[in-house]
Amino acid sequence: MNPLGWPGYAAQLERARERTGSAESVSWRRDEDAVVITFDFRFLGGSVGTATGALIEEAFTDAYAYRLPVVSLIATGGSRMQEGMLSLRQLQRVARLCAAHREAGLPHVSVLRDPTTGGLWASLGASADVVVAVSGAQVGFAGSRVRPDPRPDPAYTAEGQFAAGTVDLVVSPGEVDATVARLLDLLTGGDAVHAEVPYALGADDLPTDGWSAVGRARAGDRPRAPAYLDDYFDHRMPISGDRAGGVDPGMLCGIGKRGTRSIAYAAQTGTATTPAGFRTASRLIRLAERLALPVLTLVDTPGAANDAAAERAGVGAAIAELFGVVAEARVPITTLVVGEGGSGGALALSSPEHTWITPDAYFSVIAPELAAAILKRDDVRVLADELHLRPQDLLELGVVKGIAER
Template identity: 40%
Template sequence: MTATAPHQEQLWSRCEGCASLLYRKRLRRNLDVCPECGAHARLAAPERLSQLVDPGSFTPLPDRPAEVDPIDFVDVLPYPHRLTAARAGTGLDEAVVCGTAAVGRHRCALAVMDFRFLGGSLGAAVGEMITRTAERALDDRIPLVLVTASGGARMQEGALSLMQMATVSQAIAGLREAGLLTVSVLTDPTYGGVAASFATNTDVVLAETGARMGFAGPRVIRQVTGRALPEGFQTADFLLRHGQVDMVVPRHALRGRLAALLAAAGSGRRPVPAAAVPRQERPPGAARPADVAEPTAAPARQPAGGDAWETVRLARHPGRPTTLDYLDSAFEGFVELHGDRLGGDCPAVVGGLARLDGRHLMVIGHQKGHTTAELVAHNFGMASPAGHRKALRLMRLAARLGLPVVTLVDTPGADPGVRAEEQGQAAAIAENILAMSVLPVPVVAVVTGEGGSGGALALAVADRVLMLQHAIYSVISPEGCAAILWPDRGAAPQAARALRLTAPDLCRLGIVDDVVPEPVPAAHHDPEATTRALREAVRANLLPLLDVPTATLVRRRRQRFRRFGAARIGSRAGAR
């Protein structure tokens, strides 16, 4: 709805759906749903809470989010200035409100996102707050309800915002193991990294009437495909027809539907988790107990970084070795396995059984190609939902056979096409991220070229993450970032520098464990030397993981991504 006067004087609102002029008090009584056409206006987080929870039952989490500016990002405005403006405009500390409450007298933990705050973007503080809400649900053994409204990950925090997808997902995995119900309520809009993680990997997914959800936004899809979008594309009814949500619920029925779900969750016997690790309460930033100490790793090599934009160009060079090149030369005896067993075999993802020094393992990677024909045939390395589900099938097979997993990441991002959205792109990525966080075998990921957004993270939730010297890993492409935050796409080189997407940058941020050196001037000038370096790096990082007990391996992997919370990022930024 569009206001026709300042908020404190507002008497009338105009419906964005049918343009009717509506008396504001009548609209409020109707829960901000137009009585003429049924359009659901967006709600602020406090309004949403007042509609959903029992009066007086909401108790906010005690911790305030940490001040975070991990990469000193500046576009036309410094990032801290944008945060200050968002706080002044919304009255909120961050883009989510978290706490515990009762819905129909059934207790739950809630995290409610607010699109008014920087588009509800997922940054380190938001990820930390939602993760703590999930941990509170686990401690109190109550269900978790997430109400999503987001444009995606927060560009101003670079790849650290991307890591929040894994951090929150593994917290949800902990609730799944404990037999606790998780519910997400999709509201308008829910896109990008939020859609491809905790919005779609819960037990039950509800969509409010009028909500839109997808991995890629409609504008991006139109630009990439050049096609007109189907009527009702990515709307709640579209999601229901394509099997991506459990139900579509009008706003007036939402509270009752949640109460019914929470009642059902409390009626059964709850299983004791097989391998749950009790979480000990500690203040933000406090040292971890000795029994869950993070593993000590050798310091990562950090070769001097060149210009970020030049690195982007090298990472995209068509002559760089591809996954199939590495499988032919760095590994032995590759046997490719095809298909997701649901009706598709995506050529942008290849995988199968191979050997490294005689040891059997599962290797999965994005495949681009060198020639135009090869690039087109492999969709430029942009995986469809079938590709992500094929990768998940192979990782689960590796887990059953007790084989280590090596992933080779080289993608500009997941497939942004209409068909991919129809087949559940966001949910496919979300399920990979969640499954990898608990995979009971060693996982080593290598970013060999482009590591683009959630499509890259879907193969990179690993015990050790490596990058080739001239590879990149980012929450968004420099061109995409420039188009949103700068006046034109000509600012892509400037955006590349601001995003901190190079291997040395990501080593300093703790996202990457080691840098694999490339021959001078880059990998495509000497593919054989690059292959030898990659083989040696995988061997050196995989061997120490083979003797780690399974429970310890999973716990350490979870700790690895949990440390990307706002408190720890804030302390690193302060030290810098």
């Protein structure tokens, strides 16, 4: 227990055990629905040493044996200095355990309590399928005593990590148990059957020409993704962020319950999709694939964001990644175009073989106005017809499988 012969370490351990009544900074238990790992910050700041790593390994091994999810309730200052590199190497041990758990198709939910800093945030916490943070908690790789500027900064909070796309949900302390219970139910209720096509919520008649199809899709009173998701699911919970510093509020991702089935969803809301949006959708579909959840995607975008910020953030690579994830997916993906289907930014989110469209939507290689600019024409309305972008045109061309009914 004192591999470096650190002066006074044995006495520190003894005092921590007397204060907490626990043998180590981590304990675990097997419940009916999950294996729960709990950190105690009172025990040497929730730090992780070799004995702590052994307990975490026990927990993951038990979860694997019983095919159970893991819930990690984290409160830690990081690695235990009194054990030097033997402590730091526990991060590799934890990473291996998390990777094996993912490979087995078992969920992992982490709850970041106050504080969650250091290597355990960067291994056990951030690697979970869904990351829940307690409001007001200090969360960050760098603790306050090792930062260049120790003054409080929102970046090192639960809310700051949520804004940066590394946390899915921020909840109050009293909401943690109910939130985790709902997540476990959603993450474990999948099957390999296509999600049902949602009913059309808007117009039920088809547009007479291409330009009217475009106008209906752009109408401000047309039902948007939130209305479709509310109508389709009994309840749902979001995931947020691309885990690379970005969030796109125009891409709604999460898992919902429809009857007894859990279905993952990625839904555009009518705005230009940013690189963070495409990466979040890719993350959602990968998660669904590992947990054997069918996927529903709702397409509604004028196209991918095409400003300089999007280029600097790698929009082309983000779209390519999503195309690849959809192409390789081993779970069924159902797509409904509910509004604008603008070029590759819309197609990237679409199922190659199971895409449907509503009567008040369109799908096009490019928006008619942009086609006119490229072709140096001023007859936008004529171009809209020539693009064959109406729902009935797309059905005739074989681009969509059907037109959704009300």
